[in-house]
Amino acid sequence: MMFESLKKELKKRNINLSYQRLKILEYLAQNQCHPTVDQIYTDIQKSIPTLSKTTVYNTLKKLVEEGLVRVINIEDTESRYDINIEDHGHFKCENCGNIFDFSINMDSLVCNGLDNFRIFDRHVYFKGICPQCS
Amino acid sequence: MMFESLKKELKKRNINLSYQRLKILEYLAQNQCHPTVDQIYTDIQKSIPTLSKTTVYNTLKKLVEEGLVRVINIEDTESRYDINIEDHGHFKCENCGNIFDFSINMDSLVCNGLDNFRIFDRHVYFKGICPQCS
DNA sequence: TATTAAATTGTAATAATTACAAACTTGTAA
DNA sequence: TTACAAGTTTGTAATTATTACAATTTAATA
Incomplete structure (x- = not known):
């Protein structure tokens, strides 16, 4: 196998x-x-x-x-x-329903209000219309 | 009323x-x-x-x-x-289950691979352990 | 290859959400 | 202020995703 x-x-x-x-x-x-x-x-x-x-x-x-x-x-x-556990974002097209990967740099995101929070998992997703459906 | x-x-x-x-x-x-x-x-x-x-x-x-x-x-x-529709992130504590708001600057996030995608909605959420549960 | 612990299976139970038709409200215009 | 049409609410039933559980089967190891 x-x-x-x-x-x-x-x-x-x-x-x-x-x-x-x-x-x-x-x-x-x-x-x-x-x-x-x-x-x-x-x-x-x-x-x-x-x-x-x-x-x-x-x-x-x-x-x-x-x-x-x-x-x-x-x-x-x-x-x-x-199965892809690298940091990356997901874009869901509200028309065709497909989910697209996109690359992100998580460290670039400016956040406030998380002092003393232990972060295990970070998720980013966008919704909209993909190029094919536009 | x-x-x-x-x-x-x-x-x-x-x-x-x-x-x-x-x-x-x-x-x-x-x-x-x-x-x-x-x-x-x-x-x-x-x-x-x-x-x-x-x-x-x-x-x-x-x-x-x-x-x-x-x-x-x-x-x-x-x-x-x-009901808060301003850009902000959500943190879910895996221990107590509470969801905390945190502030983010969406424009600071570096993304690639979304040329010609029309974005309506942007979501960010983290998971981990909150200070009280640590 | 025998043993033991762990995984698989199928069914039944649970939980969240949606479909639908009858009864009731709302907004509008006389 | 009243009457009407359109839109909303309600309750029940149906659907769908997920979990519980016990019997059977399989994997790892000696």
């Missing part, structure tokens, strides 16, 4: 290398389009017919806890998942 | 001044703690016993469409509402 680097990431964190987990991670690595649980489940089910949606939820939860994957909550109706 | 300025905002946008809408707006103005639908519903129901949760949803939807209120989606399990 491929994706030795992903396996190493799991081993490093003492996460068992189950077939389902590897397939979900592989899927996220190959589909960096911020898929929903339903998209992940539906697509992987083609190669693992017995796959349960609960497993997708469990796996994503674990991957997020371990910092291998990030959740994107832009709409209240859907959580999306992103 | 008080809150003449809120009434004016509604009139300006041709939104009918129903009692429920005024009460919901008044509540949001007096409770800038980013309440959930359930909190809004439960609290206002004390003064309007016949209030329906559907009305709260309908009203919030309309207020958001008209730009009088913003939705905050930090957790996938709950949408929160904010």
Whole structure:
């Protein structure tokens, strides 16, 4: 099986290398389009017919806890998942619904009022209309 | 009835001044703690016993469409509402669950990859541990 | 290869949100 | 001030996303 680097990431964190987990991670690595649980489940089910949606939820939860994957909550109706954990922003087009990545320099953002707050996670998202829909 | 300025905002946008809408707006103005639908519903129901949760949803939807209120989606399990539509960031404490406002200068954030994107809405939120919980 | 702990599965339960039609209000104009 | 049309509220039912849980299966290790 491929994706030795992903396996190493799991081993490093003492996460068992189950077939389902590897397939979900592989899927996220190959589909960096911020898929929903339903998209992940539906697509992987083609190669693992017995796959349960609960497993997708469990796996994503674990991957997020371990910092291998990030959740994107832009709409209240859907959580999306992103294997790219570098600082970057998300742009959601209100017309076509697509989510685009854009690069940001988080350190450039001037903030006030966070003295003595311990920050683990920083999210930036914009909404509007993408060039294709304009 | 008080809150003449809120009434004016509604009139300006041709939104009918129903009692429920005024009460919901008044509540949001007096409770800038980013309440959930359930909190809004439960609290206002004390003064309007016949209030329906559907009305709260309908009203919030309309207020958001008209730009009088913003939705905050930090957790996938709950949408929160904010009458403060100035640029500002939200910090969610992962221990106590409270959401804190902090000030940001959006123009200071260096972004790339958004040429020809029309931006309507910009959101910034951080997660971590607040000073009290540290 | 046997053992033990952990993961997967499927179903049922929960929670948030939306759809919808009947009853009720609001704004407007006579 | 009243009457009408358009818009709003209400309550219930439906939908959707997510979680709980127990039985079965699988992975890691000795």
